[in-house]
Amino acid sequence: MTQLLPHVEVETNANPTASVIWLHGLGADGHDFEPIVQQLALPEEAAIRFIFPHAPSLAVTINNGAVMPAWYDILEMSIEREVDVSQLKISSASIIDFINHEIDRGINSERIIIAGFSQGGAVAYHAALTFSEKLAGLIGLSTYFATAKNIETNPVNQSIPIHIFHGTHDPMVLEKQGQKAAEQLTSMGYQVRYKNYRMEHELCFEEIADISVFIQQLLL
Numbered sequence: 001m002t003q004l005l006p007h008v009e010v011e012t013n014a015n016p017t018a019s020v021i022w023l024h025g026l027g028a029d030g031h032d033f034e035p036i037v038q039q040l041a042l043p044e045e046a047a048i049r050f051i052f053p054h055a056p057s058l059a060v061t062i063n064n065g066a067v068m069p070a071w072y073d074i075l076e077m078s079i080e081r082e083v084d085v086s087q088l089k090i091s092s093a094s095i096i097d098f099i100n101h102e103i104d105r106g107i108n109s110e111r112i113i114i115a116g117f118s119q120g121g122a123v124a125y126h127a128a129l130t131f132s133e134k135l136a137g138l139i140g141l142s143t144y145f146a147t148a149k150n151i152e153t154n155p156v157n158q159s160i161p162i163h164i165f166h167g168t169h170d171p172m173v174l175e176k177q178g179q180k181a182a183e184q185l186t187s188m189g190y191q192v193r194y195k196n197y198r199m200e201h202e203l204c205f206e207e208i209a210d211i212s213v214f215i216q217q218l219l220l
Contacts, residue, residue: 002097006030007053010037016049018111018136018219019102021095023053023120025142027068030054033117036203040212046220049107051098055120058087071123072146081122081177083146088123095127103133111219115139115211118173118201122146125181128160129153137218139211140164142173142201145181153188162192163214165207167199 008030024032030052037050058070062077072087095114103109113136116124121143128138134156142165162185166178175196182194197207 002101004097004101005053005056005094007051007098008034010034010050010052011048012037012042012050013045013047016047016107018047018113019049019051019107020113020115020215021051021053021098021102023071023095023114023116023124024055024069025118025120026060026070026074027063029069036208039205039208040215041209042212042216043220046216048215048219049102051102053095053098055091071119074119081144081146083122085147085150088126088146091123092126092130095123096131099127099131099133099135109133109135111136113137113139113215113218115141116143117141117203118143125185126151129157131157135160137161137163137214139214140178140181141203142166142170142178143181144173144177145184148181148184158189159191161214161218162190163211164192164194165203165211166194166196167201167204168196169199170201172201 055069055071057067059065059067062074071091073084076082114124114128121140126147164182166175182192185192197204
């Protein structure tokens with residue numbers, strides 16, 4: 001049996017019929033987005049399992065080698081974001097383990113959404129677009145497409161709904177990086193929705209309401 005990463009699970013009702021796997025950012029953990037489930041204000045009848053994995057602890061070059069929860073090492077904070085792609089792919093494989101586990105628990109793959117914030121979003125892009133079965137959707141939050149140049153996508157998810165959300169004043173992941181991800185995905189033939197908000201590297205209430213609408217469109 002595959003050993004899953006430590007994680008947090010929140011179910012909106014007993015016997016979930018859908019799942020959302022949500023990845024946190026650098027230096028955080030799965031508890032970071034745990035409150036989002038209540039903030040999404042989903043309908044009472046929604047039966048969705050939210051899974052918030054904890055990233056492993058790694059030495060992060062841009063933080064002077066400090067060890068912290070990280071999906072991969074970031075070597076340089078340039079617009080192109082020089083990252084440890086091998087570590088990112090290992091993290092992607094660990095998220096695919098979660099997807100397969102949900103399928104084993106009786107959730108149809110087409111009722112599974114992958115979401116990720118910042119560094120977690122880069123892993124979410126890679127995991128969802130390389131997965132071998134059709135997924136419900138993909139959410140990129142204040143993130144960038146780190147593996148755009150070398151990803152081997154699976155055509156089964158060519159039509160996956162993708163929604164990208166970003167802050168106009170983000171000092172950590174510049175909005176131009178989020179826009180670039182949308183352009184890269186569009187050039188690869190994906191249908192992408194993009195929306196920005198007057199905020200920094202965070203989530204705001206308007207954005208959370210929009211995420212809720214997107215989840216409901218896909219799963220309810």
